[in-house]
Amino acid sequence: MRQITRVGIAGTGLIGKGLAYEIEKQADMELTKVLTRRSLRTMQDYPFPDVLTNDVKEFIESCDLIVECSGDVIYGTEVIDKAMRASLPVITMNAELQVTTGSYFARRGFITEAEGDQPGCLAALHENVVNMGFKPLVYGNIKGFLKLDPTPDEMKYWSNRNGVRLDMTTSFTDGTKVQIEQALVANGIGAGIAVDGLLAPAADNLHEIGAELAAEAKKVKKAICEFVVAPKAPPGVFITAEHDPRQKDTLRYYKMGEGPYYTILQNYHLCHLEVVKTIKRVIKGEGVLLNNGENPTISVAAIAKRDLHPGEKIDKGIGSFQVRGEAVNISMNANHVPIGLLVNAVLKQPIAAGHVITFADVELPDSLAVRAWLEVVPQDIMLSK
Template sequence: MNPSFAADLMERARDKGPVTIGLVGAGQMGTDLIVQIALMQGIRIGAVAVRSRPQNAISAALSAGHRPDELVEVANASAIDRAIETGRIAITTDLEALAAAGRIEVIIDATGHPESGAIVAEAAIRHGKHIVMLNVEADITIGRHFKAEAEKAGVIYTGAAGDEPAAALELVCFARALGMTVVAAGKGKNNALNFDAVPDDYVAEATARDMNPRVLVEFVDGSKTMVEMVALANATGLEPDKPGLHGPRASKEELAEVLIPVSHGGVLSKRGCVDYTIGKGVAPGVFCVVEPNHQRVLERMTDLHVGKGPFFTLHRPYHLTSLETPLTAARAVLYGTADLQPLDHPVAETAAVAKRDLAPGTVLGRIGEYDYRGWSMRWADARRERLLPLGLAERARVTKPIRKGELLSHDNCAVDDSLTIVRLRRQLDLADQRFLKADAA
């Protein structure tokens, strides 16, 4: 963290006004963002775009302490600009208007929906806006496309601080900067793990936690963990060691004895993997298991009570999800930097696996519902088997019988060609095919 960051935000506000954010989505994460940004100096919400319920955004803004007269519903970009110029927050159902508004500097996608994320990012970059994706599902599917498009447009495409991939990346970069070998990196799983979870069984818990049952199930059935670990893999080059990851019941103290190579008594086939644990003391944090490359360093880390060695666990005991995300937006504007970006060529993929038997003709629902869940694996293996990326599964039609536990693929499902995310992923796949042919030659 830049020690002058807070001072830089205040200086920016004094000289040019606060960094002005356009937010898309006013669900749980969007509401958190509206509240958090209201508490910060040097940064503000300029406009909020919602698909169909402006009252959700209005309620979120009121809960953050904004007065009713500070909020105005608008229908076009010029009206958004006028609202911002008079110190108000514009509420709109027109995403294109938000993206086109000249006073908006950076857009945060807080929809958590793959197709929505694709549409938001495409509009943001087309209108020359930085884009922060609090939407890992979209990022792992087509993030590389938007990274390249943003570079052409001279803007920043970035994942969000506060999500586990960005938090774990901090530890990975720290370890690599110190010349240590990264053996494994990942997260502690926050919710109970139940691969068979469906929304009907989690209505009471979701209501108590002010969540949508489908969103809660995306966490419980493992999909979110698989997505997050693929995002970390594709930002670092670390790979899933096996399909579905190991997910051991390793406590914080045990990580450096478990997520290490088999040759040293652990479960990994090699160094350099992503994984998660359901053991105690890790969640809601992230970790990085490292190996010092000199005896003197090993002795010092032991002396400093980091662990017993020869492997050590670096642990960040928290991630603040959407509460940290405004920092990413501000850094994109102030410094032109990204907190999380995919590499040019992926190493991991989140495929979709059936949660129940699926008959031909079935049109698949959303992540966290009844039909499928996420499954992490190596990108090359997923590509060879023509597996269906998780972010393309919604609205796909089943073309052959699929048994529970079977992976969805382009051979047993037909994707919805009308979706933006399908179109953009096809472009990526074609580019990857050209790269693979050139590499083989």
């Protein structure tokens, strides 16, 4: 008799809704509950209304594993905590959460990022190229555009045009999202970064820029996570790697170039359509694809986009017009506030444009997410009650 796995989804946005369609088609899965904070009366157009719930307890008790894709660090952390207490495996499509509280959960139970977004796709590509004998030097993410300080009018236009939330559109545009994604890959795979904020070169030829970045990795003597701004390149990921010199002639014959650096491109990432692969991986007991690791070395700091003033409130740092995120080495930025924690934060002192926001600069509401970060990277901070 076929074993049916009961799957729950936390989140009803673009990713959560799309994933629900895919799970409903699987013979070995049942979509049992979908957790949402929206009023159920306003969700009459949701394709599977019978599985919707606002009750976290009901959600957890109805599932064998959960997929967290709410896009919310603070709320998602609370949901995953309850899933961990029930010993449920957790799959996320929430890199923002992973780089903020993922290490706290990696110490407690099973949590993995899914294929679909670039971090999970890079992790899957990593497994593939390593199995073929390559030694990765660069884990590359491809962006078609970058504007560090876009205007609200610009972001409202693109948000409406693409049907994507304003904060998400802004975080994609100002680089926060890709910085978060590459920090997650670095922590999960055991790589590093060449510089805080990443090198982020512009390029049209991925093989040429991959070789240049591989040379940078050689300088720091460690594989690095990077992104390139390449408007003509496909929206995928790549790894630039070395191989056994004895394979040079064969790799040339296989159209991989002269070496010594070889770039392997995956020219797509299909978000929720690929999550099912990770669910099946977990069901088969094949282990973690990618998480933030138990002892992260890279975080994502909040950088002021403009001069900020005492008493100013940051409702949500990720996707705001006040701050953007940059990947940083934790050892060199011990007091930075991870941008994922900047929710309902109030500034205590002025911050000049371009400066990193530290715990001394803000009052943060108490939350499990804040406490989770402090358990992983301890320091004294002031929490507002």
